[in-house]
Amino acid sequence: MTKSFLQRDPIQRDRDMVRESRLVERTLIALVFVILALFFFAPMLVVFVEAGRKGLLAYFTAIADPETKSAIKMTLMVATLAVPINALFGLAAAWAIARFEFPLKNLLVTLIDLPFSVSPVVVGLSFVVLFGSRGYFAPLLVQYNLQIIFAWPGLVLATTFVTFPFVARELIPLMQQQGVEDEEAALTLGACPLKMFLTVTLPNIKWGLIYGILLCNARAMGEFGAVAVVSGRIRGMTTTLPLQVEVLYGGFDLSGAFAIASILAGLALVTLIIKTVLEWRHAADLAASQRH
Amino acid sequence: MDITLSGLKKTFGQSPAIHGIDLKIVSGELLGLLGPSGSGKTTLLRMIAGLELPTAGQIFFGKEDASHKTIQERRVGFVFQSYALFKHMSVAENIAYGLKVRPKAQRLEAAQIYKRVAELLDLMQLAGYGGRFPGQLSGGQRQRVALARALAVEPRVLLLDEPFGALDAQVRKDLRRWLREIHMRTGHTTIFVTHDQEEALELSDRVAVLANGRLEQVAKPEIIYDQPASAFVHGFIGESNQIYVEQLNGRLFAAGSDLHLQCQDQTDGPHILFVRPQHVKLSQPTETGWRGQIKAIHQSFLGRRVEIALSDFNGTLDAIVNDSEKLVIGETIGVTLSNYRLFALAR
Numbered sequence: 306m307t308k309s310f311l312q313r314d315p316i317q318r319d320r321d322m323v324r325e326s327r328l329v330e331r332t333l334i335a336l337v338f339v340i341l342a343l344f345f346f347a348p349m350l351v352v353f354v355e356a357g358r359k360g361l362l363a364y365f366t367a368i369a370d371p372e373t374k375s376a377i378k379m380t381l382m383v384a385t386l387a388v389p390i391n392a393l394f395g396l397a398a399a400w401a402i403a404r405f406e407f408p409l410k411n412l413l414v415t416l417i418d419l420p421f422s423v424s425p426v427v428v429g430l431s432f433v434v435l436f437g438s439r440g441y442f443a444p445l446l447v448q449y450n451l452q453i454i455f456a457w458p459g460l461v462l463a464t465t466f467v468t469f470p471f472v473a474r475e476l477i478p479l480m481q482q483q484g485v486e487d488e489e490a491a492l493t494l495g496a497c498p499l500k501m502f503l504t505v506t507l508p509n510i511k512w513g514l515i516y517g518i519l520l521c522n523a524r525a526m527g528e529f530g531a532v533a534v535v536s537g538r539i540r541g542m543t544t545t546l547p548l549q550v551e552v553l554y555g556g557f558d559l560s561g562a563f564a565i566a567s568i569l570a571g572l573a574l575v576t577l578i579i580k581t582v583l584e585w586r587h588a589a590d591l592a593a594s595q596r597h
Numbered sequence: 598m599d600i601t602l603s604g605l606k607k608t609f610g611q612s613p614a615i616h617g618i619d620l621k622i623v624s625g626e627l628l629g630l631l632g633p634s635g636s637g638k639t640t641l642l643r644m645i646a647g648l649e650l651p652t653a654g655q656i657f658f659g660k661e662d663a664s665h666k667t668i669q670e671r672r673v674g675f676v677f678q679s680y681a682l683f684k685h686m687s688v689a690e691n692i693a694y695g696l697k698v699r700p701k702a703q704r705l706e707a708a709q710i711y712k713r714v715a716e717l718l719d720l721m722q723l724a725g726y727g728g729r730f731p732g733q734l735s736g737g738q739r740q741r742v743a744l745a746r747a748l749a750v751e752p753r754v755l756l757l758d759e760p761f762g763a764l765d766a767q768v769r770k771d772l773r774r775w776l777r778e779i780h781m782r783t784g785h786t787t788i789f790v791t792h793d794q795e796e797a798l799e800l801s802d803r804v805a806v807l808a809n810g811r812l813e814q815v816a817k818p819e820i821i822y823d824q825p826a827s828a829f830v831h832g833f834i835g836e837s838n839q840i841y842v843e844q845l846n847g848r849l850f851a852a853g854s855d856l857h858l859q860c861q862d863q864t865d866g867p868h869i870l871f872v873r874p875q876h877v878k879l880s881q882p883t884e885t886g887w888r889g890q891i892k893a894i895h896q897s898f899l900g901r902r903v904e905i906a907l908s909d910f911n912g913t914l915d916a917i918v919n920d921s922e923k924l925v926i927g928e929t930i931g932v933t934l935s936n937y938r939l940f941a942l943a944r
Contacts (some may be wrong), residue, residue, distance in 0.1 A: 487683060490683075504683075
């Protein structure tokens with residue numbers, strides 16, 4: 306016998322009133338898993354399966370190829386330069402926004418997000434127009450014998466632009482939330498500004514900073530659009546890993562393309578794992594600063 | 598260390614926060630800065646610490662003009678409202694911080710720092726807590742760590758911003774008594790900010806009452822309570838009844854009827870009369886005296902309070918009366934004031 310609606314336990318009744326039926330609930334959860342499997346697990350799996358299709362020997366031959374080695378080197382170099390630059394930029398921007406009031410502050414906040422909202426190809430093109438052999442700054446560059454477009458400085462420039470928001474975005478809300486009292490306390494206790502930064506500010510934002518750097522690095526190594534335009538895709542010279550994948554794929558070297566793709570995919574997995582751990586620590590920091 | 602503020606002003610953008618304050622705090626004194634929120638008391642404290650720069654005026658530490666000294670040079674102990682403990686450092690590391698960040702030439706040796714931290718932990722009744730982290734402490738314990746950290750640098754003046762603001766009533770009471778003891782033992786010149794009048798009156802040697810960025814009165818607690826210097830102070834501190842009255846040729850009137858009260862100044866014109874509930878006395882009604890009707894009687898564990906509607910002019914008074922008096926609602930009674938104060942109103 307079923308009880309009438311009003312006879313049932315009131316708490317259970319209230320819960321039922323805001324809850325979808327069991328069927329809807331289970332269908333939605335199942336759908337999420339199907340979508341994840343189709344669009345996330347399947348592609349990742351395919352990358353590794355395809356990479357290993359012709360055996361380990363073919364896999365390592367593809368990776369040992371001089372062009373691939375050059376691409377790995379280029380990717381590492383670009384990331385090694387772009388990530389620290391953006392860590393510094395991001396820290397400076399977050400500091401300015403979280404600590405000071407100044408005119409056009411809102412505009413600055415919006416500008417920081419610009420790289421997220423503009424297509425990377427457009428970024429690449431505008432750098433070519435500025436620094437290319439017929440660009441606005443061409444006479445100056447020729448005079449000092451500098452090459453930016455179709456060379457590594459262009460890659461670093463484009464990557465730095467595209468990955469600029471990651472560190473700043475992570476730090477701004479964190480620093481705003483933490484406020485200035487800890488830093489003021491350090492100053493009243495006699496710390497000079499540098500000591501205050503190293504002993505109080507940096508430990509407070511440590512996890513957010515590392516988290517931002519990690520995301521920035523993942524994007525720097527995986528960036529395709531902007532880098533594709535400014536690099537000129539000179540094989541063995543200015544290609545990075547994502548570009549090399551495309552080059553090989555275009556030349557119908559599927560196993561080669563997937564071998565390199567597997568490096569990038571592996572990188573993504575490592576990033577994901579570290580990210581999960583960091584997110585956990587970072588969230589604890591945010592919670593602590595809210596609690597006081 | 599004497600602290601002297603001279604013509605101190607502070608303006609944020611267009612809006613003035615402090616209007617020009619002159620105040621001398623004597624060495625070893627415990628001064629309470631009391632005022633409603635927005636009165637500028639925290640701004641004043643932050644200016645003494647060097648966390649805000651005054652728009653005009655000077656701050657002297659002893660005879661030395663500290664107005665343009667950096668925060669670090671002023672060597673003040675500042676205890677923040679939310680304590681601002683470094684949460685990644687242990688209690689001992691927090692307390693030692695100010696000793697460790699000093700330039701090498703002025704720094705104590707590690708063994709001496711250790712000794713000083715141990716002494717402070719003892720003084721704060723925190724012995725054994727040195728290895729804990731701020732997150733593992735109660736609110737009252739954190740407050741004591743913050744105070745120990747501020748005292749560690751042997752500050753020239755100790756500044757506390759709403760020191761008990763975030764604590765529950767019982768802890769507040771204990772810490773208040775204990776802060777008084779610490780102050781007696783260490784003898785630091787201490788300034789603390791509070792919006793809690795009970796706290797200010799109980800703890801301070803002198804209380805400075807601040808309203809809208811101006812000092813209303815600076816005096817001992819009993820003087821602040823018994824002889825308020827302004828209408829604001831009388832209304833802000835303790836309970837008061839207020840009646841608007843007119844002074845004419847040395848006599849006081851309300852709604853045209855003579856109040857038969859003594860004037861307290863020479864200026865004719867509108868005044869405001871303050872009387873505390875314990876100074877309103879009930880008696881048999883007389884021809885010339887004030888008469889009123891009992892509107893309500895409130896009996897509580899704090900005593901008996903009576904609300905009286907005055908008969909001869911519009912006005913109500915709260916009175917605190919003896920439990921033994923027989924009173925009936927609606928009864929007509931006589932009213933006398935055993936003490937009252939008059940303040941002239943600006944026309």
